Amino acid sequence: MRIGLDAMGGDKAPECTVKGAVMAVNSFGYHVTLIGFENEIKRHLEGLSYPQEKIDIVSATQKIEMHEAAALSVRKKRDSSIVRGADLLRQGAYDAFVSAGNTGAVVCAATLSLRLLPGVDRPGIAVIFPTLIKPCMVIDVGANIDPKPLHLLQYGIMGDAYSKQILAKKNPTIGLLNIGEESTKGTDFVKEAHMMLRESKLNFIGNVEPKEVYSGKVDIVLCDGFVGNVFLKVTEGFADAAIVLLKRELKKSSMLTKLGALLTLPAFNTIKKKIDASEYGGAPLMGVDGSVIIAHGSSNAKAIKNAIRAAAENINHKVNKHVVEELQSY
Amino acid sequence: MRIGLDAMGGDKAPECTVKGAVMAVNSFGYHVTLIGFENEIKRHLEGLSYPQEKIDIVSATQKIEMHEAAALSVRKKRDSSIVRGADLLRQGAYDAFVSAGNTGAVVCAATLSLRLLPGVDRPGIAVIFPTLIKPCMVIDVGANIDPKPLHLLQYGIMGDAYSKQILAKKNPTIGLLNIGEESTKGTDFVKEAHMMLRESKLNFIGNVEPKEVYSGKVDIVLCDGFVGNVFLKVTEGFADAAIVLLKRELKKSSMLTKLGALLTLPAFNTIKKKIDASEYGGAPLMGVDGSVIIAHGSSNAKAIKNAIRAAAENINHKVNKHVVEELQSY
Numbered sequence: 205m206r207i208g209l210d211a212m213g214g215d216k217a218p219e220c221t222v223k224g225a226v227m228a229v230n231s232f233g234y235h236v237t238l239i240g241f242e243n244e245i246k247r248h249l250e251g252l253s254y255p256q257e258k259i260d261i262v263s264a265t266q267k268i269e270m271h272e273a274a275a276l277s278v279r280k281k282r283d284s285s286i287v288r289g290a291d292l293l294r295q296g297a298y299d300a301f302v303s304a305g306n307t308g309a310v311v312c313a314a315t316l317s318l319r320l321l322p323g324v325d326r327p328g329i330a331v332i333f334p335t336l337i338k339p340c341m342v343i344d345v346g347a348n349i350d351p352k353p354l355h356l357l358q359y360g361i362m363g364d365a366y367s368k369q370i371l372a373k374k375n376p377t378i379g380l381l382n383i384g385e386e387s388t389k390g391t392d393f394v395k396e397a398h399m400m401l402r403e404s405k406l407n408f409i410g411n412v413e414p415k416e417v418y419s420g421k422v423d424i425v426l427c428d429g430f431v432g433n434v435f436l437k438v439t440e441g442f443a444d445a446a447i448v449l450l451k452r453e454l455k456k457s458s459m460l461t462k463l464g465a466l467l468t469l470p471a472f473n474t475i476k477k478k479i480d481a482s483e484y485g486g487a488p489l490m491g492v493d494g495s496v497i498i499a500h501g502s503s504n505a506k507a508i509k510n511a512i513r514a515a516a517e518n519i520n521h522k523v524n525k526h527v528v529e530e531l532q533s534y
Numbered sequence: 535m536r537i538g539l540d541a542m543g544g545d546k547a548p549e550c551t552v553k554g555a556v557m558a559v560n561s562f563g564y565h566v567t568l569i570g571f572e573n574e575i576k577r578h579l580e581g582l583s584y585p586q587e588k589i590d591i592v593s594a595t596q597k598i599e600m601h602e603a604a605a606l607s608v609r610k611k612r613d614s615s616i617v618r619g620a621d622l623l624r625q626g627a628y629d630a631f632v633s634a635g636n637t638g639a640v641v642c643a644a645t646l647s648l649r650l651l652p653g654v655d656r657p658g659i660a661v662i663f664p665t666l667i668k669p670c671m672v673i674d675v676g677a678n679i680d681p682k683p684l685h686l687l688q689y690g691i692m693g694d695a696y697s698k699q700i701l702a703k704k705n706p707t708i709g710l711l712n713i714g715e716e717s718t719k720g721t722d723f724v725k726e727a728h729m730m731l732r733e734s735k736l737n738f739i740g741n742v743e744p745k746e747v748y749s750g751k752v753d754i755v756l757c758d759g760f761v762g763n764v765f766l767k768v769t770e771g772f773a774d775a776a777i778v779l780l781k782r783e784l785k786k787s788s789m790l791t792k793l794g795a796l797l798t799l800p801a802f803n804t805i806k807k808k809i810d811a812s813e814y815g816g817a818p819l820m821g822v823d824g825s826v827i828i829a830h831g832s833s834n835a836k837a838i839k840n841a842i843r844a845a846a847e848n849i850n851h852k853v854n855k856h857v858v859e860e861l862q863s864y
Contacts, residue, residue, distance in 0.1 A: 273718050336775055346713060350721050383676060383763040388603050391680050391760055414764055415771030430721055431764055433713040434744050438768040441745030445666055446776070460797050467794020 205232075205516050206298035211240030212267040212285040213305025214503045221304065222248035224508020229258045231509065234516060237298050239264050240285040262297075264288040270501060274308030278316065286310055290317040293494045300495035300515035302486060304503040310496065311347045311489060318494040321524060323531030326351055327491035328359045328429070329498055330366065331436060337420030341367060342381075345432035347489065353397035356380070356426045358531070360406050362490045363424040365530040369521040376423035379412030381431060387411065393428070401426070405534065486511030488518055490527070495519050535562075535846050536628035541570030542597040542615040543635025544833045551634065552578035554838020559588045561839065564846060567628050569594050570615040592627075594618040600831060604638030608646065616640055620647040623824045630825035630845035632816060634833040640826065641677045641819060648824040651854060653861030656681060657821035658689045658759070659828055660696065661766060667750030671697060672711075675762035677819065683727035686710070686756045688861070690736050692820045693754040695860040699851040706753035709742030711761060717741065723758070731756070735864065816841030818848055820857070825849050 209225050211218045218240055225236040226249070235258050238245050242263040249259070266284040268277045278287055286305050290313040293301040303310045307329070315327055328344035343359040344351070360378050367376035380398055382390045387398050389411060401408040412422050414435065427435065485507070486497035495518045499511035539555050541548045548570055555566040556579070565588050568575050572593040579589070596614040598607045608617055616635050620643040623631040633640045637659070645657055658674035673689040674681070690708050697706035710728055712720045717728050719741060731738040742752050744765065757765065815837070816827035825848045829841035 271714075271716055273716070336778055349713065381764070383679065383760060383767070384601075386601055386603070394760075413771075414767035415774065417768075418771045418775035430713060430724075431761060434711070434761055434764060435768055437713070437744040438747075438765055439772055441743075441748045442769055442772055443776075444745065445748035446773075448666055461800060464794040464797020467790050468798055469794075470791060 205234040205519065206237065207234050207512050207515050208237045208239060208289050208292055208298040208301040209508070209512065210285045210289045210301070210303035210305050210310075211238040211245050212264070213303040213310075214499065214508075215270070215501050216504060217304065218244050219248055220503060220505045221508055223252070223505035224503070224512065225259060226252045226254045227505055227509040228512035229254045232513060232516065234258070234512065235298070236512065237262055237292070239289045239292065240267070241265070262288065262292065268306050268309045270306050272306060272309065274306065274312045277306070277309050278312045287313045287317070290314045290496070293496070294318050299519045300497060302497045302499060302508070302511045302515050304486075304499035304501055304508065304511070307346055307498055307501075310498055314489055314492045314494065314496045318492045318496070320491050321493050321528050321531065323528065323534070324358055324362070324491040326355045326358070327489055328355070328362065329432075329487050330363060330490050331487045333417055333439070335418050335420035338423070339371065340417050340420060340422060340425060341371075342417065342425045342427065342432055342435060343490065344427065344429040345436045345487065346429045349428065349430040349433070351428050353393060353400050356397040356428070357400045357404060358491070359426050360401055360404065360408070360424065361530050361534060362527050363426070364406055365526040366488065366490065366523055367423055369523050369526050370517055371423075373423055375407050377409045378406050378424045378426065379409050379416065379422040381414065381417075381425050381427035381435070382411035383413065385411050385413065397426070485514035488514070488523070493524065495524065535564040535849065536567065537564050537842050537845050538567045538569060538619050538622055538628040538631040539838070539842065540615045540619045540631070540633035540635050540640075541568040541575050542594070543633040543640075544829065544838075545600070545831055546834060547634065548574050548578055550833060550835045551838050553582070553835035554833070554842065555589060556582045556584045557835055557839040558842035559584050562843060562846065564588070564842065565628070566842065567592055567622070569619045569622070570597070571595070592618065592622065598636050598639045600636050602636060602639065604636065604642045607636070607639050608642045617643045617647070620644045620826070623826070624648050629849045630827060632827045632829060632838070632841045632845050634816075634829035634831055634838065634841070637676055637828055637831075640828055644819055644822045644824065644826045648822045648826070650821055651823050651858050651861065653858065653864070654688055654692070654821040656685045656688070657819055658685070658692065659762075659817050660693060660820050661817045663747055663769070665748050665750035668753070669701065670747050670750060670752060670755060671701075672747065672755045672757065672762055672765060673820065674757065674759040675766045675817065676759045679758065679760040679763070681758050683723060683730050686727040686758070687730045687734060688821070689756050690731060690734065690738070690754065691860050691864060692857050693756070694736055695856040696818070696820065696853055697753055699853050699856050700847055701753075703753055705737050707739045708736050708754045708756065709739050709746065709752040711744065711747075711755050711757035711765070712741035713743065715741050715743065727756070815844035818844070818853070823854065825854065
């Protein structure tokens, strides 16, 4: 298994990307190619212990920053770690590419370099949310912020194939994110997507409200990339705020409450683990002709390691092959 | 102060609406008119203690259910508590109308009956979120799911007037909800709204990401009603799920952890109060020519009481007068 990693991608790169790569090499035995500023990467590799033959470096002299406009930066920075990383995947230098860098740029570079799978008009980012019962996959969380209803149907078919292969679900249920359960609710876009999904062969259960993503009622939830991204970021923002509030309250509290907080810590940690993105690894960029995994911009080394594992799973399960087969059957 | 209350609105109506009305009467001394099924209301009033002259009942023989299509139900059910409630407000039977019923129907009935304020093209629902620092107002959370950029500018002006009057903020900051801070990010709709807001006299600080709503960086956040509704419901859904997860973990835990949970309870309750919708009262329907407050469908008696208080504040501060003045100055 050979994985390419954008060493420059993410808020804590290249320190955390390099560390994460070494962790993945040592834990899973994969080969990892680090793409980025060669000297910086070498410096961070120094002192880390790993089998030398399992990591190599491909030099890229440019870096696309997190705030840069996606299409423009991909066009201009041809020697950036993201553009080079996608190109090397196309050329077969490795089996999958992982990046925690500028999401828009990764989507753009991957689409331009790898092209889309037959039957796919737009890529979509799939994120798996932990819920009360079982994981729930939300597509799209930001690849395509102004999709057509047909794109949501394609996301549904891709998510269905993914769930069957990777999550081993037999007949995954699919819901359409909406602000009400009735089919008459929502924008014209949502209503049209509803109709297309209802007429498809998918196990479509209708509109679902945001709370049902967390309740675990449905396996796959479809939405446009703008709404999906808001969904993702509201969850993160709220979780962070809740933890800060809790800590603040505890500071104000009596010694007895503080003692209590100390005692409940193990339970909190279990929950934190459940909602912790770094445990879940990266999000597959579905629809491009190659395995691309997008990791969170704030990824630490462990999150990078898990994103690399997610990339390997993607390949092991031949997700794209199954996606193409399922798309062709429609 | 005279308030009209949709006695049939909400999941727990009329029991909770009647109780909430009595609580408001006893706590604040307002007069409350209950609109709905007369016999049911009378039955629930039985045994409750309140000054008789402070509550009266207006009979309405129909009820719009939560799942009904808004426009159709308002057109057909002319003797529903929602339609009658809005009409009575227009006729001056009371100073404000409160409903925890079908939100779409309340928006529709209020718009048809009361009409919009001069300079407003669409109403918007404003919800106040508790944050780490100060409350943050989000407009719109569901009145207008397919707005034009101009409507967002109008929401900004209305929110500005509201913040100055009710929240006593001198020069409230206004942000546009987006999936990135850069002005180049987002859909065409968002980009156009961004330009209009930047050119306005409002204290516009640019795009804000969802996490910044919770961080308390900004006073007012603008978005389309679909995205705003998702925002609201993700928050609710996640908070509910987190509490269930926590309880589940605690059940599994040792006696010591359970003891800890017991000791931290006061801190949790303070936080719960902070994020508890029932503490914050209802959401003003901004832009209609009259004071209408929308309460959450799951409102308990306390939430209804607080929504009635919110309605009274709206009137006391002459919010609509200031909104009109501010709109005219643009």
